Amino acid sequence: MTISDDARDLDLLFAEARRSSPELPDDLAVRILTDAEAVRLERARPAVPANRGLFHGLYGALGGWQGLGGLVAASVAGVWVGFSAPSFLPDPASYFVSQDASYMVADLGLEPTFLEELE
Amino acid sequence: MEDLTSSAQTFRGDRVAAEDLSDEQLLRLFADGDAAAARVLTDRLGPRCFSVALRMLNNRAEAEDVTQEAMMRLWKVAPDWVPGQARISTWLYRVTLNLCIDQRRRKSADPLDGTPEPQDDSAGVVERMQQKARLDALNVALAQLPERQRQAVVLRHIEELSNPEIAEIMRISVEAVESLVARGKRALAAILSGRREELGYDDFR
Structure with missing residues (x-):
């Protein structure tokens, strides 16, 4: 057998292979077009990432889950102290409700005569 | 899928015009939200991907997966495609070949993953069908061939692409x-010459 015979056989074989090139299977075409449609729809929905972006921005600004966790713990502690203050803490509200001026000045450790002098 | 069908129908009235568009124009249309452009691109490029993948992998299921993945990358790259940077078919052939290499590597790493198509001559009824036997012999x-030789031969002689x-x-x-x-x-030629009679070239010529 000569080299040119081999070459010609190979060319015939290639030609035959080209003629019998596979069609795109229908179910594969459907899979490809389904992907295309998913990508197209995903791209056509800018509103969804925008909304998510707002919450994400806030979430990020507060320090993610650690930040939010700290914030929640501090809030709960504040509410607890408000309802049930430990006895050693003064009640600051009493300074602002139904107290007269002399009592306030006496608290500062000044003699009532000081007030008379002022008058 | 409903949406897809309806947009394909609206395109069908203008089928000739769609076929006249270049791959790049169609990809632009798709990036702008035209579902029917994807259909024309799939008709045009899908078979080429599949054909090359099948020749490289010799396994239909794997070739289908590679084709789907290559086309997926095309859909994803659509909005970022720079006009004139390369031909889309060139880019897609390259993506397909690289996916085929990945697939072969995965398979050799895990020999249980994926069973090759039977290429044996003992394939029963098919054995007598000489054309089928010849094409099987070519695939085997x-x-x-070494990977790069195989790529070059397939692209040159099966896909009939130019050397450049x-x-x-x-x-x-x-x-x-x-x-x-x-x-x-x-x-x-050396591999096939031993099977000359078996392949029936003398009848074929």
Whole structure:
């Protein structure tokens, strides 16, 4: 057998292979077009990432889950102290409700005569 | 899928115009939200991907997966495609070949993953069908070539691409393509020459 015979056989074989090139299977075409449609729809929905972006921005600004966790713990502690203050803490509200001026000045450790002098 | 069908129907009235558009124009249309452009691109490029993948992998299921993935990458790259940077078919051939290499590596790493198509001559009824036998023989012979020779021969002689385009796809020089094709063909001829009678070339000629 000569080299040119081999070459010609190979060319015939290639030609035959080209003629019998596979069609795109229908179910594969459907899979490809389904992907295309998913990508197209995903791209056509800018509103969804925008909304998510707002919450994400806030979430990020507060320090993610650690930040939010700290914030929640501090809030709960504040509410607890408000309802049930430990006895050693003064009640600051009493300074602002139904107290007269002399009592306030006496608290500062000044003699009532000081007030008379002022008058 | 409903949406897809309806937009394809609206396109069908203008089928000739759609077929006249370049791959790049169609990809632009798709990036702008035209579902029917995807259909034309799939008709046009899908078979080429599949054909190359099938020749490279010799396994139908794997070739289908590679084709789907290559086309998926095309859909994803659509909005970022820079006009004139390369031909879309060139880019897609390269993506397909690289996916085929990945697939073969995965398979050799895990021998239980994926069973090759039976290429044995003991394939029963098919055995007597000489055309089928010849094409199987070609696939088996191709599978024995080194990866790069196989790529070059498939692109040159099955896909009938020009040497400069193959050079671009494979990112090598035109001379290197010519050399790979020549060596590949010599190796194929050597593999097949022992099966001359069996392949029935004398009848075929």
